[in-house]
Amino acid sequence: MERESISPFQLFLLVMLFELGSAVVVPLGLDAKQDAWIAILLALVPAVGLIWLYSFLHRRYPNRTLIGTLQTLLGKPTGWTVGLLYVTYFMYIATRVLRDFAELLDASFFPQTPMMIETVLMVFSIAYVVSLGIDVIAKTGQIFACLYLLSLLVAVLLLLFSGAVEMESLQPVAEDWKRIFEAAFPVVYTFPFGEMIVFTMLFPYVRPKSNVMGTAIGAMVLSGLVISLVVATEIAALGANIVSRGSFPLLTTIAKVNIADFIQRVEVLALLILIVGLFFKIALFFYAALIGAAELFRRKSHQPLVLPFSIILILLSMMIAGNLPEHIQEGLKAVPWYLHLPMQTGLPVLLSIIALIRGRSRKAGV
Amino acid sequence: MRKKRSARKGSKSLPKQLQYRDQDRLFSSLEENLSKIQQEMGHSSDLVIRRIEAGTDPKHSVALVQIEGLVDDRRADEFLTKSIMVDSAPMDVETPFYDFVKENALSMSNVQLVSRWEELFHALLDGKTLVLGEGWPEALCADTAGGDKRPVTEPALQTVIRGPRDSFTETLSTNLALVRRRIKSSKLWVQSQQVGKMTRTEVAVLHLEGIADPDTVKEVIRKIRQINIDGVLESGYLEGFIQDKTRTPFPTVYNTERPDVIAGGLLEGRVAILMDNTPVALIVPTTFFQFLTSVEEYYQRWDIATATRILRFLIFTISLMGPSIYVAFKAFHPTLIPTELMVNLMAQREGVPFPAIVEAFLMEITFEILREAGIRTPRPLSTAVTIVGAIIIGETAIRAGLVTPSMVIVVSITAIASFATPSYSLANSARLIRFGLMLSAGLFGLLGLTLALIVLVAHMNSLRSFGTPYLIPVAPFVPRDQKDLFIRMPWEALSTRPRTARPLDDQRIPEGQDPEPTRDPKEDDPS
Numbered sequence: 089m090e091r092e093s094i095s096p097f098q099l100f101l102l103v104m105l106f107e108l109g110s111a112v113v114v115p116l117g118l119d120a121k122q123d124a125w126i127a128i129l130l131a132l133v134p135a136v137g138l139i140w141l142y143s144f145l146h147r148r149y150p151n152r153t154l155i156g157t158l159q160t161l162l163g164k165p166t167g168w169t170v171g172l173l174y175v176t177y178f179m180y181i182a183t184r185v186l187r188d189f190a191e192l193l194d195a196s197f198f199p200q201t202p203m204m205i206e207t208v209l210m211v212f213s214i215a216y217v218v219s220l221g222i223d224v225i226a227k228t229g230q231i232f233a234c235l236y237l238l239s240l241l242v243a244v245l246l247l248l249f250s251g252a253v254e255m256e257s258l259q260p261v262a263e264d265w266k267r268i269f270e271a272a273f274p275v276v277y278t279f280p281f282g283e284m285i286v287f288t289m290l291f292p293y294v295r296p297k298s299n300v301m302g303t304a305i306g307a308m309v310l311s312g313l314v315i316s317l318v319v320a321t322e323i324a325a326l327g328a329n330i331v332s333r334g335s336f337p338l339l340t341t342i343a344k345v346n347i348a349d350f351i352q353r354v355e356v357l358a359l360l361i362l363i364v365g366l367f368f369k370i371a372l373f374f375y376a377a378l379i380g381a382a383e384l385f386r387r388k389s390h391q392p393l394v395l396p397f398s399i400i401l402i403l404l405s406m407m408i409a410g411n412l413p414e415h416i417q418e419g420l421k422a423v424p425w426y427l428h429l430p431m432q433t434g435l436p437v438l439l440s441i442i443a444l445i446r447g448r449s450r451k452a453g454v
Numbered sequence: 455m456r457k458k459r460s461a462r463k464g465s466k467s468l469p470k471q472l473q474y475r476d477q478d479r480l481f482s483s484l485e486e487n488l489s490k491i492q493q494e495m496g497h498s499s500d501l502v503i504r505r506i507e508a509g510t511d512p513k514h515s516v517a518l519v520q521i522e523g524l525v526d527d528r529r530a531d532e533f534l535t536k537s538i539m540v541d542s543a544p545m546d547v548e549t550p551f552y553d554f555v556k557e558n559a560l561s562m563s564n565v566q567l568v569s570r571w572e573e574l575f576h577a578l579l580d581g582k583t584l585v586l587g588e589g590w591p592e593a594l595c596a597d598t599a600g601g602d603k604r605p606v607t608e609p610a611l612q613t614v615i616r617g618p619r620d621s622f623t624e625t626l627s628t629n630l631a632l633v634r635r636r637i638k639s640s641k642l643w644v645q646s647q648q649v650g651k652m653t654r655t656e657v658a659v660l661h662l663e664g665i666a667d668p669d670t671v672k673e674v675i676r677k678i679r680q681i682n683i684d685g686v687l688e689s690g691y692l693e694g695f696i697q698d699k700t701r702t703p704f705p706t707v708y709n710t711e712r713p714d715v716i717a718g719g720l721l722e723g724r725v726a727i728l729m730d731n732t733p734v735a736l737i738v739p740t741t742f743f744q745f746l747t748s749v750e751e752y753y754q755r756w757d758i759a760t761a762t763r764i765l766r767f768l769i770f771t772i773s774l775m776g777p778s779i780y781v782a783f784k785a786f787h788p789t790l791i792p793t794e795l796m797v798n799l800m801a802q803r804e805g806v807p808f809p810a811i812v813e814a815f816l817m818e819i820t821f822e823i824l825r826e827a828g829i830r831t832p833r834p835l836s837t838a839v840t841i842v843g844a845i846i847i848g849e850t851a852i853r854a855g856l857v858t859p860s861m862v863i864v865v866s867i868t869a870i871a872s873f874a875t876p877s878y879s880l881a882n883s884a885r886l887i888r889f890g891l892m893l894s895a896g897l898f899g900l901l902g903l904t905l906a907l908i909v910l911v912a913h914m915n916s917l918r919s920f921g922t923p924y925l926i927p928v929a930p931f932v933p934r935d936q937k938d939l940f941i942r943m944p945w946e947a948l949s950t951r952p953r954t955a956r957p958l959d960d961q962r963i964p965e966g967q968d969p970e971p972t973r974d975p976k977e978d979d980p981s
Contacts, residue, residue, distance in 0.1 A: 095931075097931055197899070197900070201898070201901075206898075206901060209902065209905055216912065217908065217912040221916075223915075225912075227915040228929070231925070232911070353789075356790050363900075363904045367905070
């Protein structure tokens with residue numbers, strides 16, 4: 089493990105940036121139609137339990153990353169293999185987010201730029217930042233989180249003041265609970281909340297260790313509220329139907345801002361939110377994969393891995409799907425069930441049970 | 455006299471050697487000594503040797519050695535008359551002439567004895583006056599350093615409206631005095647050392663004992679001691695050697711020519727480095743935001759200072775990103791510009807043969823050429839440069855349809871913003887980075903610009919100056935130091951020293967210093 093640290097405050101902002109990251113730009117929970125915002129809040133409840141689980145493991149092994157914990161609890165060969173699975177999982181999610189990013193950018197702001205160029209630019213910028221270590225990622229994330237939250241706040245406020253928001257679009261409230269429930273689980277629960285699994289790689293770096301769980305849960309709940317608010321604003325401005333069909337509803341919503349012909353064309357805020365949010369989301373997944381791999385292969389530093397992993401990231405993001413619908417379909421139908429649920433919930437629950445039994449048997453044994 | 459010398463030799467058991475070595479002692483023969491000096495100095499024409507016959511009976515051969523121009527003639531003459539050309543009345547036969555002169559001279563201030571060649575040449579080249587005599591085992595050496603000095607003048611770079619008007623000169627002793635005069639405390643410690651094998655330039659490290667972080671002081675001195683070079687001519691040499699990271703466009707050592715800035719830095723617990731032969735002093739540890747503040751903000755009212763400070767952040771942003779934002783919007787995102795403005799801008803582009811990015815590069819490079827010419831042109835020719843610049847660039851380029859007027863406006867505002875940046879070194883970094891940002895904005899629009907900014911901030915976050923993060927107190931966030939960052943709180947609220955320099959003693963202003971209304975004397979009056 090590298091000798092660097094992040095402060096609880098930085099952790100808080102990183103979690104916010106990470107959670108909001110792609111969640112505010114894509115239509116989230118829209119299966120619940122105008123009640124999408126309720127679905128998000130509903131998914132938040134078990135997600136808090138999930139973070140509690142992660143921090144339980146962290147408190148048991150405060151100086152180990154997920155990879156280290158796995159090897160301790162499952163034994164060397166099994167733990168190592170599962171660790172490799174996790175590294176692959178992190179890389180795969182980074183790839184998915186990267187593809188999301190390139191597709192969105194291509195569809196909205198850069199129709200003429202080849203997607204490859206956007207991907208390569210993004211990955212090389214991320215590679216540079218990630219190679220500087222978690223300390224720099226956290227400090228940079230802190231600065232851009234402030235910028236990001238400010239942009240989001242300004243965007244929402246402008247929407248409210250421009251009169252584009254119609255509360256009728258949100259009615260009837262809580263129309264069909266079954267539908268809300270189906271929207272929340274597993275999709276919203278796993279994305280973005282379950283993706284917090286990536287922070288199990290970063291918890292050991294937090295110093296002072298006073299209240300990692302409180303910070304993480306606080307940041308997640310706050311970002312859940314913000315996402316819910318943003319989605320509600322989008323629905324109120326556009327109507328659930330349009331939001332669910334668009335690929336980048338935040339942009340469409342922000343485009344409606346026009347205050348007395350004086351403040352208009354503020355879509356640049358959406359662009360900023362898109363780039364900054366997805367940058368840090370990919371960077372964190374990528375970094376987790378890198379330090380995980382470095383730990384598995386007993387490297388002192390993750391830096392030599394940055395370049396090969398970047399190239400894998402670029403190529404993979406081009407290969408994982410032939411086109412946007414395929415990409416989205418996989419993301420909504422296959423990934424939550426077969427990847428997110430076992431990796432985010434299944435394995436950590438298993439690990440916690442083993443940790444509990446171990447702790448008990450150790451106590452009993454002594 | 456002979457006897458005495460041999461006795462000394464005997465006691466230290468120094469065998470007389472024929473080869474010259476720096477460590478060797480002086481010869482006893484005056485002629486041998488003088489010819490050795492002349493030989494070592496290559497018979498340089500500014501070496502002055504005056505032979506004097508001193509004493510009345512018997513006459514004694516004495517020689518005065520000094521270097522012309524380094525010596526204050528008046529002080530040298532004074533030394534000579536007081537030490538050697540004394541009235542021989544009290545001189546009795548029993549006391550040998552050398553002992554008499556030595557006693558007499560050493561009672562004066564700034565007189566030392568040198569017995570080794572190395573010391574002798576160092577003293578001579580430091581501007582001291584040497585007196586050698588026939589049969590003397592040592593040379594008398596008086597500090598008569600002088601020569602022409604530039605007087606203390608107004609600062610040329612960091613000017614203020616309100617505030618002291620003195621600035622450093624090329625003389626270290628003057629500069630040290632300028633700082634001492636501001637901080638009259640025994641806690642202001644000065645540690646000097648010489649840097650450069652040939653130049654032996656005096657470098658002084660200043661800190662306030664009990665406030666400055668002792669580790670930083672040690673580290674500064676260690677780093678300066680490690681410098682092994684033939685010569686240092688300006689503090690830029692030192693800066694290059696003591697900075698934490700070379701491969702960065704950002705300055706990580708703050709430089710200033712203002713003694714009040716140095717004094718202010720010392721009071722915050724920083725370490726100052728002053729060097730002979732340059733008016734530019736250094737101060738560490740440095741943060742990025744130091745370069746964006748002007749000392750005048752501490753002399754003005756706090757609300758005005760705050761407004762100026764915010765303006766300055768805006769100025770820096772413009773000087774960094776002005777042309778790149780313009781290019782990104784115009785070339786990539788015309789839909790993001792309000793319609794009427796866009797129509798206006800597009801109409802200007804009618805007939806302009808270059809894409810926006812080429813136009814921006816053309817104008818920026820032209821401006822940089824003009825600017826460089828402005829600095830290097832001999833005074834009498836500078837009007838010509840101004841006229842050519844203003845007419846050709848301002849008027850004709852637009853009329854010829856080569857560039858758009860809006861681009862000229864953007865480049866001009868950027869240029870002015872660049873001049874308004876309070877630190878010249880940071881303004882230079884911004885100039886360099888501006889071209890990088892323009893390129894990424896021109897090739898990849900706002901995506902390129904945003905990513906370049908993230909990379910830039912990450913790079914700045916990876917910088918440290920003597921262990922202090924470059925972007926402190928923003929990242930890592932130090933709530934306590936926000937009072938003197940984007941806003942400059944009133945003086946009574948600036949009660950603690952910034953964490954930046956890790957001062958030993960945090961407290962700057964004790965509690966209960968808030969200004970209160972003056973009591974009306976009439977109210978106190980019991981009658």
